[in-house]
Amino acid sequence: MTTLSQLNDLAYNYWWSWNQDVWNLFSSINKEVWAETRNPVLVLKNTKDLEASLNNEDLKKKVGDLHSRLVTYLNRKDTWFAKNFANTKGPIAYFSAEYGIHEALPIYSGGLGVLSGDHVKSASDLGIPMVFVGLFYSNGYFTQRINEDGKQLDLYGKFQPENLSLTPVTTKNGEALVFDLELAERTIKVQAHKAMVGSSELYLLDSNHPANSEADRLLTAKLYGGDREMRISQEVILGIGGVKLLKALGIEPAAFHMNEGHSGFFQLERIKNAMKERSMTFDEAKILCASNCLFTTHTPVPAGNEAFSLPLMHKHFFKMIKGFNISWERFVELGIVPEKSDYKYFSLTVFAINVARFYNGVSELHGKIAQKMWRDQWPQVPEVENPMSHITNGVHVQTWMALDVKNLLNETVGTKWEDELANHDFWKKAGDISNSEIRETKVALKAKMISLVRAQLKKQLKENNESQKEIDAVDTYLDDKTLVIGFARRFATYKRATLIFKDLKKLEALVNNPERPVAFVFSGKAHPQDVPGQKYIEEIYKFSRMPSLKGKVIILENYDMNISRHLVSGSDVWLNNPRRPMEASGTSGQKVPINFGLNFSVLDGWWREAFDGNNGWAIGEEKDFANDEIQDYEDAMDFYKTLEQTILPLYYADKAKGENGSSAAWIEKTKISFVTNISRYSTHRMVQDYMTKFYAPAIAYGDKYKNNGDLIKTYLDNRRALKMNWKAMYFTYVHFDGNHVEVPSQFDKSWKSPLHHVEYPAEVTFPGRVFETNEAHIHVGTYLGDLKPESVVVEAVICDLKTDEVKTEKLRLKGPLEDGVGHFELKFKANDSKKIRFRIYGHDNFLVHPFEYGYMMWY
Numbered sequence: 001m002t003t004l005s006q007l008n009d010l011a012y013n014y015w016w017s018w019n020q021d022v023w024n025l026f027s028s029i030n031k032e033v034w035a036e037t038r039n040p041v042l043v044l045k046n047t048k049d050l051e052a053s054l055n056n057e058d059l060k061k062k063v064g065d066l067h068s069r070l071v072t073y074l075n076r077k078d079t080w081f082a083k084n085f086a087n088t089k090g091p092i093a094y095f096s097a098e099y100g101i102h103e104a105l106p107i108y109s110g111g112l113g114v115l116s117g118d119h120v121k122s123a124s125d126l127g128i129p130m131v132f133v134g135l136f137y138s139n140g141y142f143t144q145r146i147n148e149d150g151k152q153l154d155l156y157g158k159f160q161p162e163n164l165s166l167t168p169v170t171t172k173n174g175e176a177l178v179f180d181l182e183l184a185e186r187t188i189k190v191q192a193h194k195a196m197v198g199s200s201e202l203y204l205l206d207s208n209h210p211a212n213s214e215a216d217r218l219l220t221a222k223l224y225g226g227d228r229e230m231r232i233s234q235e236v237i238l239g240i241g242g243v244k245l246l247k248a249l250g251i252e253p254a255a256f257h258m259n260e261g262h263s264g265f266f267q268l269e270r271i272k273n274a275m276k277e278r279s280m281t282f283d284e285a286k287i288l289c290a291s292n293c294l295f296t297t298h299t300p301v302p303a304g305n306e307a308f309s310l311p312l313m314h315k316h317f318f319k320m321i322k323g324f325n326i327s328w329e330r331f332v333e334l335g336i337v338p339e340k341s342d343y344k345y346f347s348l349t350v351f352a353i354n355v356a357r358f359y360n361g362v363s364e365l366h367g368k369i370a371q372k373m374w375r376d377q378w379p380q381v382p383e384v385e386n387p388m389s390h391i392t393n394g395v396h397v398q399t400w401m402a403l404d405v406k407n408l409l410n411e412t413v414g415t416k417w418e419d420e421l422a423n424h425d426f427w428k429k430a431g432d433i434s435n436s437e438i439r440e441t442k443v444a445l446k447a448k449m450i451s452l453v454r455a456q457l458k459k460q461l462k463e464n465n466e467s468q469k470e471i472d473a474v475d476t477y478l479d480d481k482t483l484v485i486g487f488a489r490r491f492a493t494y495k496r497a498t499l500i501f502k503d504l505k506k507l508e509a510l511v512n513n514p515e516r517p518v519a520f521v522f523s524g525k526a527h528p529q530d531v532p533g534q535k536y537i538e539e540i541y542k543f544s545r546m547p548s549l550k551g552k553v554i555i556l557e558n559y560d561m562n563i564s565r566h567l568v569s570g571s572d573v574w575l576n577n578p579r580r581p582m583e584a585s586g587t588s589g590q591k592v593p594i595n596f597g598l599n600f601s602v603l604d605g606w607w608r609e610a611f612d613g614n615n616g617w618a619i620g621e622e623k624d625f626a627n628d629e630i631q632d633y634e635d636a637m638d639f640y641k642t643l644e645q646t647i648l649p650l651y652y653a654d655k656a657k658g659e660n661g662s663s664a665a666w667i668e669k670t671k672i673s674f675v676t677n678i679s680r681y682s683t684h685r686m687v688q689d690y691m692t693k694f695y696a697p698a699i700a701y702g703d704k705y706k707n708n709g710d711l712i713k714t715y716l717d718n719r720r721a722l723k724m725n726w727k728a729m730y731f732t733y734v735h736f737d738g739n740h741v742e743v744p745s746q747f748d749k750s751w752k753s754p755l756h757h758v759e760y761p762a763e764v765t766f767p768g769r770v771f772e773t774n775e776a777h778i779h780v781g782t783y784l785g786d787l788k789p790e791s792v793v794v795e796a797v798i799c800d801l802k803t804d805e806v807k808t809e810k811l812r813l814k815g816p817l818e819d820g821v822g823h824f825e826l827k828f829k830a831n832d833s834k835k836i837r838f839r840i841y842g843h844d845n846f847l848v849h850p851f852e853y854g855y856m857m858w859y
Contacts, residue, residue, distance in 0.1 A: 003054045006067035011040035012165050014197040015070055017102035018121060018396060020403040025062055029053065038562065039104040041165055074199055079127020080688065085696060090129030092695050093253035094119065095242055095263035097235070098141075098223060099134050101197060103561040105164055106140030106157075107204070109223055109525070110490040111587055112298055114561070115362075115683075116259055117197075118396035118587075122683035124198030125398075125418075128691055131251055133242035133263070135234060136161060136193050136204035141223040144525045146557040148464040150541030152526055152534045156222060161206070166193040169203060169249070178209060179248055181241050183233055184316050188216045190241050205241045224527065232308055232316055235348075239265030247273070255292040255698040257690070258356060261306050261348030267293065267355040268320065275324065282324040284712050286355060291848075292702025294694045295356035296391075297349060299584045300369050301494060303527075307337060307345040353377045357701065357848050358694050361390040363605045366584040380856040381841075384765045387849040391693065392606055393585040394686035397421055397678065400591040402569040404441050408433070421684040431675050435667040438596050442572075442670070443661065445595060446480045449570020452563070453478060453521055456556045477551040481661045483518045483651045485600070486571030486592075488559055491526035491533040494582040498536050500575075501543055502636035510640070511552035515655070516648040521571070523556040523563050564588070569595040572662065573647065576601040577619055577635060579628065593677035596670040600647065602635065606681060615673040617642050622759065701848050711846060718791055722842040722855045725785045731859040732783050732821050734769075734838055738776030738828075743835070745770050762806050763799035768837040768858030772801075778826045780811055780859070782840055785820050789813050793843045793850075794824045799835040811838075 016022040027034040030047040037043070044050065054060065081088075098113030099105075099120065108114060116134075123130040138159055145153040161168070169177045169192040181190045189209040195202040207219040219233045243266045246253065258264055267289055274285035298304060310332065321331045335351035338344050353359060353374060361367035367390025375383040398406075398418060409417050412433045413426075420426035454474050461471045478484060491497055500507055500520065511518055522540050526533030537555070544553045556563060568574065568591040576589050576599070586605040592598070599616035601607040611618055620638050625631035653663035679685060705712055747767045750760040780794055794811040811824035828836070842855035 001067075003060050003063050004051060006063050007044060007054070009067060010063070010070060011044055012167065012196065013070065013074075014101050014105075014165055014195055015073065015124075016040060016165075017104075017197075018399040019066075019069075020406075022066055025066060028059070028062075037104065038102070039164065042163055045163065076127065079125075081127040081129070081691070085128075085691065088696055088699060089254050090699075091251065091253055092128070092130045092255045092257060092699075093133065093242075093246060093251075094123075094130055094257040094259060095133045095238065095266055096259040097135065097238060097262035099132070099202060100561060101195065101202070105166075105195070106159065106560070107134065107137045107223060108561075109141045109527075111585070112260060114564075115298075115393055115585075115587055118394070118399060118683040119259075119687060120197045120200045120202055121396045121399060122394075122687040124200040126684065126687055126691075127199070128687065128695075130200055131246065131253065132197075132200060132202040133238070133245070134202065134204050135220050135223075135238050136166075136206040136208075137220060137223040138206070138208055139221045139225070142225075142525070142528060144558045145463070146460065146537060146541055146555065148466075150538035150545075152537050154528045156225075161193045164195075166195050166204070168192075169194050169245070171248075177245075177248055179241075179244050181237060181244065182320075183216075183236060186216075188212050188219075190237060190244075192245055203242075203245055205237050205245060207237060228308065228312060231306075232312055235262050235306070236265055236316060239263045239267075240269040242266055243269040243273070255294070255695055255702060257695070258293060258295045258352055260296065260298050260304070261352045264295075264348045264352045264355070267352075268317070271324070271355075272320070278709075280712075282326045282330075283716055287712050287715055288702075288705050290355050290357045291705040292698045293356040294358040294360070294690075294698055295352040296360050296362065297352075297370050297374075297388075297584075298362055300366070300373060300582055301492065303492075306348040308348075310344055310346060313346045349374070350377065357852070358698055359388045360694070361388065362585040363392045363609060364390055365581055365608050366390060366605065369581050369584075378851060378854045381851045381854060382766050384762060385851060387852060389693070391686060391689045392609060392681070393587050393590070394681045394683040395587050395590045395594075396683045397594055400565065400568060401594045402445050402565070404444050405569070405595055408437060408441050412437070420679075421682045422679055422688055424679040427675050427679050430678075431671050433671065435664055438667050438670060439662065442596050443480050446484065446570045446572075449484075449521075449566045450478045450480065452566045453554060453556065456563070457554060460557055473551070477554065478519055478521075483516075483572050483648060483662075484570070485518060485520050485573045485575050486567040487520065487575045488523040488556075488564060488567050489576075489586075489588050491524045491536050492530065493532045493536065494579045496577050496579055496632065496635075497522065497524065498539050499577045499632060499636050500639060501539070502632065503640065504543075506640045508548045510644060510648075511549060513648075516652045517552075518643070518648060519552050519554070520575075521554045521556065521567060523559040523567065525559055564591070568592050568597065571597055572651065572666075573598050573600050576604075576607065577639065578602055578604050579631065580604040580620070580622070590677065590681040593670075593673040593681075596667075596674055598670060598673050600639075600642070610677055610681060612676060614669070615676045616669075617647060624753075697848065704846065715844070715846075718842070718844055719853055721787060721791065722853055725787045726842075726855050726857070728783070728785045729787070729840070729857060730783050731838070731840075731857075732781035733779070734781075734859055735779040736771070736773065736776045737779070738773060740771050740773035740776055743770050743772055761804045763804065763835055766797055766799075766837055766858075768797075768839060771836045772833050773828065773836060774831070774833045775829045778811070778828055778836075780824045780826075780838055782822050782824070783820055784817060784822050789817065789822050791842060791844070792840050794822070794840045795838070796826055796828070797837045797839060798828075798830075799837075801833060801835060 026040045026043045030043045033043045033046045096116040098108045100108035100114035100117035120132050139156040142154040171177050178189050178191050180187050189211045191206050191209050193204045208217045270289040271285040274288050334354045335346040337347040361370035371383045371386050371388045378386040413429050457474050458471050540555050544555050574589050574592040576586050580602050581604050583605040589599045602619045603622050620635040651666050653665050746764045750765045796809045798807045811826045814823045838859040840857050842853040
């Protein structure tokens with residue numbers, strides 16, 4: 001194999017995106033093109049006399065060594081998946097509206113996309129057979145400029161797939177694969193491009209085909225751009241087009257993962273195919289297609305839960321739904337959400353819940369919030385027990401860990417550390433890394449960050465026609481001995497980017513203290529239609545131009561993965577102060593500990609799980625507030641107090657000894673941060689959790705339904721029987737032989753609480769009459785009508801008064817029904833008094849979740 005072909009292999013596999021030594025290789029070939037584009041394909045295309053330069057023996061060896069590493073990586077046989085799921089078939093199809101693989105492929109806007117990109121990479125690292133589907137945005141997400149007034153300007157580029165690490169998707173005979181897609185009342189052509197990300201295949205759908213009208217060619221041009229018509233068109237292309245593409249490629253997924261509701265329409269295409277190919281009714285096909293489908297919800301924020309007007313849904317789906325031989329109303333009820341106004345909307349989140357069988361939020365707290373938010377989908381089931389689960393997000397360590405830190409780990413914990421990313425015990429040895437080595441590494445990373453910040457800021461000032469004096473002054477901004485706090489993310493209003501400016505005098509005093517200086521670096525984009533978010537950018541820009549804050553508060557334009565890498569690795573402290581509990585996860589903060597940085601955050605999302613009192617700092621309290629203004633004030637005051645009285649004194653603790661920069665105690669704290677977070681908040685752990693908790697069960701559950709048509713009919717028959725008889729059911733009696741007392745229920749307190757408060761004792765979240773007893777022979781009668789006793793469970797819910805532990809015990813049917821009444825009993829005995837409630841619910845042994853039917857009644 002020639003050196004040039006080896007280079008092509010390296011350039012056309014996004015494995016290079018997390019192996020920074022490959023960047024150095026392409027930079028050495030053409031430093032100018034690499035610095036400008038960070039794109040290996042453009043380096044190869046724009047380097048004169050490339051073949052001649054490849055005659056250099058040192059370069060040949062470097063290329064050969066890196067290519068050998070890539071080939072070895074792609075041909076591994078002992079992956080985590082192979083060791084743990086050898087008999088589990090694949091692939092798992094993952095659909096997402098955006099992917100953050102690298103800044104050279106700008107098809108991401110923020111955390112959701114970067115999370116998806118990290119998922120792709122870890123699936124490859126772990127050897128999990130997955131296929132990923134998204135859209136190719138030829139204009140990308142917008143390039144952000146901040147003008148001299150601080151206003152955000154949205155500029156769009158033009159990205160050609162042939163200039164990226166992409167290849168066209170072709171048929172078996174080598175022709176471009178193009179298929180027809182019905183869109184409203186017309187048919188468009190859709191093509192696709194493939195990105196290899198390690199061993200993972202990422203397919204990007206594209207409407208920019210010459211046979212389409214100019215308007216239709218632009219449908220996939222902009223990420224989250226355009227009006228509602230464009231948005232629903234994009235999501236039809238992603239969902240329905242994605243399934244069509246996989247079918248055309250002969251890929252038959254064993255399970256499907258719907259990453260947020262944007263791609264939810266893929267279930268309609270799957271249902272249509274199942275109805276046609278297996279001669280099924282709509283309801284049968286829906287059960288089959290739901291059986292192996294996981295839905296992940298990523299945010300409590302309304303804007304993140306897609307909804308479309310009914311007329312727009314009618315325009316795009318009325319014809320298709322009529323072909324399902326069901327009424328339009330039957331379809332609409334799968335996603336209907338009445339708003340407070342006169343309008344009703346079709347929610348893709350509600351639809352996703354109705355057409356999937358596995359569901360999760362993205363942190364422990366978000367899982368609870370999601371249970372509460374979407375409890376109406378299982379209205380008779382207590383929210384703490386409904387099927388909404390959680391898996392906490394993580395980050396792809398190799399992408400977000402700086403090369404300096406990787407080199408340090410190679411020297412200290414060994415070169416095999418990438419195989420141990422989900423092994424918490426392994427990382428304890430990182431606590432033995434010397435303070436001097438960590439400080440030296442961090443100083444180097446901070447210097448690189450400062451260099452990037454200054455270069456970017458100078459560019460901004462020059463574009464805004466600032467004086468040369470102002471531009472030259474940037475060289476005095478920041479230094480490696482000053483505590484630097486980073487804040488970079490989407491400028492959504494709930495993230496409260498302007499919180500630190502609540503008391504300007506306090507902030508000015510902090511940043512201008514010559515003994516303990518502190519500086520803040522901001523960066524982030526606001527959605528083009530998010531005017532309040534753009535206002536935050538304008539405000540921070542104006543603060544940064546104030547004489548008292550100049551050089552101490554900096555805002556960088558055009559936030560991307562390159563800026564993010566520098567800030568998360570170079571900052572001493574990462575600030576995150578969302579309005580709790582709106583931050584579902586907040587993965588930017590997870591990238592900081594792996595670079596020996598510290599988090600200072602509201603106890604929301606992942607940080608609520610990660611914070612242990614020693615590995616960073618918390619802002620504010622976990623409590624409800626009368627209004628947002630009070631919450632903002634209290635959180636801001638706590639921010640100032642903790643920064644002034646705790647964080648700054650720790651960082652500068654050795655200054656009295658004549659030491660410059662971070663103290664020894666500070667370095668020790670960064671080690672604690674590193675050790676406690678690296679394995680728990682990586683996408684290796686996250687994707688392993690998805691495989692174990694959801695993918696493998698979804699594959700098995702789907703196979704059960706796919707291979708047993710009678711099971712689908714049984715499911716539908718049993719659910720219909722429950723629906724027909726449930727309103728007539730009731731408890732005829734509950735009788736105790738033994739000591740007992742009825743006590744008041746506090747259920748209304750938890751049911752009516754706002755989303756913020758999720759910390760009620762478990763037993764308070766259960767409805768029903770409450771009895772206390774420690775020993776009794778309990779008799780319960782229930783009128784079942786036409787239902788068979790084996791289709792229901794009569795159960796005691798037992799709550800421990802001291803530990804808040806909840807257990808359940810099934811009651812035994814004593815004999816045949818008498819006039820439709822079932823007589824059940826339980827001999828209960830405990831060491832001390834317990835709270836007991838009684839319920840009956842519809843159940844079958846083959847359900848994925850015991851309360852999947854949703855029918856439950858409390859005494």
